[in-house]
Amino acid sequence: MFASPYWVAYRTIVIKEIRRFSRIWMQTVLPPVITTTLYFIIFGRLIGGKIGPMGGVDYINYIVPGLVLMAVITNSYANVVSSFYQAKFQHHIEELLVSPAPHWVILAGFISGGVARGVTVGSVVLAVSCVFAEPHLHSIPMTLLVFVLTSALFALGGFINAIYANSFDDITIIPNFVLTPLTYLGGVFYSIDLLSPFWQQVSLFNPILYMVNAFRYGLLGLSDIPVGIALTMTLIFITALTLFSLRLLTKGIGIKT
Amino acid sequence: MHALSLKNLKKTYPGGVEALKGISLDVAEGDFFALLGPNGAGKSTAIGIISSLVNKTSGDVKVFGRSLEREPEAVKRCLGLVPQEFNFNPFEPIGEILVNQAGYHGIPRKLAWERAEQYLNQLELWDKRRQPARKLSGGMKRRLMIARALVHRPRLLILDEPTAGVDIEIRRSMWEFIRGINREGVTIILTTHYLEEAENLCRNLAIINQGEIIEHSSMRELLTRLRSESFVLNLKRPLEGLPPHEGLWLKLSEPGLLEVCVNQEQGLNPVFDYLNRNGIEVASMRNKQNRLEQLFIGLLQRDREAS
Numbered sequence: 001m002f003a004s005p006y007w008v009a010y011r012t013i014v015i016k017e018i019r020r021f022s023r024i025w026m027q028t029v030l031p032p033v034i035t036t037t038l039y040f041i042i043f044g045r046l047i048g049g050k051i052g053p054m055g056g057v058d059y060i061n062y063i064v065p066g067l068v069l070m071a072v073i074t075n076s077y078a079n080v081v082s083s084f085y086q087a088k089f090q091h092h093i094e095e096l097l098v099s100p101a102p103h104w105v106i107l108a109g110f111i112s113g114g115v116a117r118g119v120t121v122g123s124v125v126l127a128v129s130c131v132f133a134e135p136h137l138h139s140i141p142m143t144l145l146v147f148v149l150t151s152a153l154f155a156l157g158g159f160i161n162a163i164y165a166n167s168f169d170d171i172t173i174i175p176n177f178v179l180t181p182l183t184y185l186g187g188v189f190y191s192i193d194l195l196s197p198f199w200q201q202v203s204l205f206n207p208i209l210y211m212v213n214a215f216r217y218g219l220l221g222l223s224d225i226p227v228g229i230a231l232t233m234t235l236i237f238i239t240a241l242t243l244f245s246l247r248l249l250t251k252g253i254g255i256k257t
Numbered sequence: 258m259h260a261l262s263l264k265n266l267k268k269t270y271p272g273g274v275e276a277l278k279g280i281s282l283d284v285a286e287g288d289f290f291a292l293l294g295p296n297g298a299g300k301s302t303a304i305g306i307i308s309s310l311v312n313k314t315s316g317d318v319k320v321f322g323r324s325l326e327r328e329p330e331a332v333k334r335c336l337g338l339v340p341q342e343f344n345f346n347p348f349e350p351i352g353e354i355l356v357n358q359a360g361y362h363g364i365p366r367k368l369a370w371e372r373a374e375q376y377l378n379q380l381e382l383w384d385k386r387r388q389p390a391r392k393l394s395g396g397m398k399r400r401l402m403i404a405r406a407l408v409h410r411p412r413l414l415i416l417d418e419p420t421a422g423v424d425i426e427i428r429r430s431m432w433e434f435i436r437g438i439n440r441e442g443v444t445i446i447l448t449t450h451y452l453e454e455a456e457n458l459c460r461n462l463a464i465i466n467q468g469e470i471i472e473h474s475s476m477r478e479l480l481t482r483l484r485s486e487s488f489v490l491n492l493k494r495p496l497e498g499l500p501p502h503e504g505l506w507l508k509l510s511e512p513g514l515l516e517v518c519v520n521q522e523q524g525l526n527p528v529f530d531y532l533n534r535n536g537i538e539v540a541s542m543r544n545k546q547n548r549l550e551q552l553f554i555g556l557l558q559r560d561r562e563a564s
Contacts, residue, residue, distance in 0.1 A: 005363020012360025016353075091344035095354075095405075098308045098338050099361035100330040257270065257311050 009101040010109050017113025021079055021120075028079070029121055032071040036125045039067050040132035043189065055191055055222045060133045064126075065216040066188030069150060071125040073183055073208065074175065076118030076151035080110050080158035081171045088162065093255055103249040107159065107242070114155025119147050135219055142227070143218035149234045150211045154179075156241035163245070163254040187212045192224045207237055258322050260286045260413050260444035261307065266316035268302050268468075276302040278468040279316065284446060284461070286321070286412075289439045291455035291476070292448045294465035295557060300448045301341060303465070304417050308338045320413060334362065337411030339402045341418045341448075345390050351401050352377070352386035355408045362409035369408065376404035379434065396427040403431070413444045420454060432458060456480075456549040464556055471560045480548055481521075487545035488525075490515040493538035500535045507531075516545060 003011075021028040044060035054062040087093040096106050129135050137143060157174070165171045186208030192200050203209050204225075214230035217223040223230065248254065261284040268277040276299045284290045294300045305311030307318055309329065318325040320332040345354050352373055359369030377383040380400040385393065390401060399419060406414060416435065420428045428451075436458065439445050449455055455462060456476065464472040472479065495512030505528060506518040515537075517528050532539060 003365060008363045008365055009361050012357050012366075016357055087346070090346060091340075091342060092346045094310055094338075094340065094344045095358055096361055097310055098333060098336065099358070099409075100333040100363070101361045102330065252312050256309075257305070 005100070006102065006105050009099070010105050010112075013096075013101075013106065013109025014112045014116065017079070017083060017110065018116050020083060021113075021117045028075065028117060029124060032075060032121050033124055033128055036067050036071055037128055037132075039063070040129065044132055055220070057220055057222070058133070061135060061220065062191075062216075062222075063189055064129045064133050064135045065219045066186075066212050068122050068125050068129065068219075069146075069208075069212050069215045070183050070188055072118040072122040072147060072150050073154045073179065073211075075121040076114040077154040077158040077161075077175060077179060079117040080114040080155045081162045081165070081175075082158075083113065084110055084159055084162035085165050085168070085171050088165075088255060089168075097255065103246055107245050107249060110159055111152055111155045114158060115148055115151040118151030118155065122147055122151075136221075137219060138221035139218050143215065145231070146211060146215040146218050146234075149231070149238065150215070153207075153211075153234060153238050153241065156238065156245055159245050160241065160248065163248050165254075182206050182208045187224060207233065210234055258286055259283045259319070260288065260321060261446065262317075262319040262322075263303070263307075264317040264319075266303065266306060266318065267314045268299075268306060268311065269314045275468055277306075277314075277316075280465065280468070280470050282463055282470060282473065284444060286444055287439075287442055288444050288461055289436075289459045290444070290446045291459035291462035292446055292465065293452070293455060293462060293553060294448075298465040299468040300465055301417060304338070304340075304415055304446075304448065308336060308415060309333060334409070335412045337406035337409065337414040339399075339406045339414070339416045339419050341421065343390075343398050343402070345398075345401065345405065347391035348389050350387050351382060351390050351393065354390060354401065355405055358405045359408045364409060372408050372410075373404070376407050380404050396423045399423055400427075400431065403434070407438070411443065413446070414438065416445060416447045416449075418449055419447070420449065420451065428454070452550040452553055464553065466557055466560050467564070472556055476549075479552060482552065485518055485520040486548065486551075487516065487518045488542055489545050490517060490542045491540045493540045496537065502531060505531055515539075 040060065043063060048059035048063070051059045053059065084093070126135065161171060161174050185203065186206050187203070192203045192209065195203060210225060210230035210233045213223040213225045214227055214234070217227045261282070263280055263282040265279045265281055266277050267275075267279050269275050280299070280303065292300050292303070302311055306313045307320070307325070309325070320335050323331045325332045349357075352370075355373035355377065356366060356369040359372060360366065364372070373386070374383060377386055380403060382397060382400055382404065385397065390398065393401060399421075403416075403419060419435070420431055423431065432454065435445060447455065447459060459476055461475050462472070462479065463470050492513045492515055496509060497512070499507055499509055507528075508516040510516050519525055519528060
């Protein structure tokens with residue numbers, strides 16, 4: 001019995017994407033592990049010991065969810081932006097464009113590839129955190145849900161970035177000048193309760209804050225924001241970016257002349 | 258039913274360049290069709306629109322009666338494209354390139370590998386299936402693109418300069434392979450700058466110039482329009498000069514090379530009579546210029562003068 005052609009096309013893209021980042025694991029999986037290990041040593045052990053508990057838990061345990069999610073965000077975004085832009089740059093995106101695979105299958109394939117890398121790297125970083133901290137698992141379903149939703153959202157961001165990118169410089173601008181500041185200001189290393197009321201309100205415009213808090217809830221049972229709101233906001237962002245990405249593909253912006 | 262039908266197809270690029278000014282064209286099912294034209298004539302734009310790589314400005318494209326606009330998936334299922342530029346992932350093994358392409362068409366992996374084996378064997382690439390594409394020679398890369406375009410068994414195969422930069426031996430083996438594909442019933446549209454290739458392979462043709470079709474006929478019909486033909490004769494013994502040759506167009510370009518131009522009604526017999534009468538022996542003879550090339554240049558010149 002034959003599987004649905006859409007399913008075969010989707011699976012082909014996902015397997016290709018997973019093989020791509022697995023083949024270059026020294027560039028994709030290893031660096032975030034080293035970076036996060038350094039964060040745990042410097043911020044967790046050396047400085048964290050002097051900070052004291054936050055939100056009722058040791059500081060090193062408090063920063064685990066944020067650091068894991070930071071790796072998830074960076075990697076899911078990087079996977080799609082680099083893979084799709086390379087496909088555009090080397091013209092092998094045409095293999096997909098001439099095929100009968102619908103746009104939603106192409107999008108789903110690339111996003112799933114990004115989710116696969118985000119979840120893989122996140123899981124490895126979470127495993128590394130066990131060496132330095134004692135992360136709990138307050139809610140496994142919530143942890144997994146946030147893992148997947150966050151990866152999907154930032155994979156979508158990477159996809160849109162790749163569509164508009166005209167050079168390799170263009171695929172580094174957003175990660176360097178937008179994602180990194182938003183991640184650091186998204187409550188990875190601190191609770192927004194430490195901020196003045198004005199900056200607390202400003203922080204609420206940062207989408208990463210919602211995800212970090214939802215993930216922190218999944219691991220530690222702590223959150224600065226009600227978890228329902230955090231998940232709703234994430235789903236709204238995912239829906240909006242999915243619709244926008246499909247529109248770009250349908251119009252052929254950045255990929256057709 | 259037509260394999261391909263274009264109706265008033267227009268494309269204006271941002272910046273106002275009119276690449277296609279409303280071309281209409283029909284290609285019969287099973288045909289081997291040449292789409293010719295000088296650089297920048299609009300051939301690649303037309304092919305890009307048919308294969309969904311370029312957005313049209315207006316007009317209709319139908320493949321086997323199905324509209325590209327309304328039924329893009331059905332159209333793409335029938336279509337195989339061998340583009341002019343290499344457009345595969347150079348780091349991917351060539352077997353994977355074929356299997357992935359089949360996968361995008363919904364063909365399960367096991368069947369995809371069977372087909373990949375068949376086409377890679379036919380194109381003498383099976384031994385290289387684990388090699389990344391970047392390690393292949395230019396001719397092998399061209400053959401890889403043909404195998405990739407066939408892996409989903411298209412009914413219409415578009416070959417955009419498939420033999421560009423390929424040596425003559427490989428080119429001839431590719432011609433034989435493509436002829437075989439056409440004999441199996443696959444409609445083929447070929448664009449090429451080697452007019453000898455088009456003349457040898459194609460039954461019908463269209464010539465595009467400046468975004469317009471200036472000729473659309475059968476190869477035989479077009480070639481009958483050739484009023485005169487030029488030949489180069491290698492003489493057995495060099496000549497200092499030619500005996501009087503009234504009524505014949507002859508030119509001694511070198512002491513041992515005689516150029517002859519004959520019109521269709523006249524034929525070559527009067528030339529050979531003249532040579533026999535004067536004891537001039539011919540060692541060998543060849544066309545000075547490919548016949549289609551001669552017509553092609555004439556048509557382009559006429560179009561340029563008209564515009």
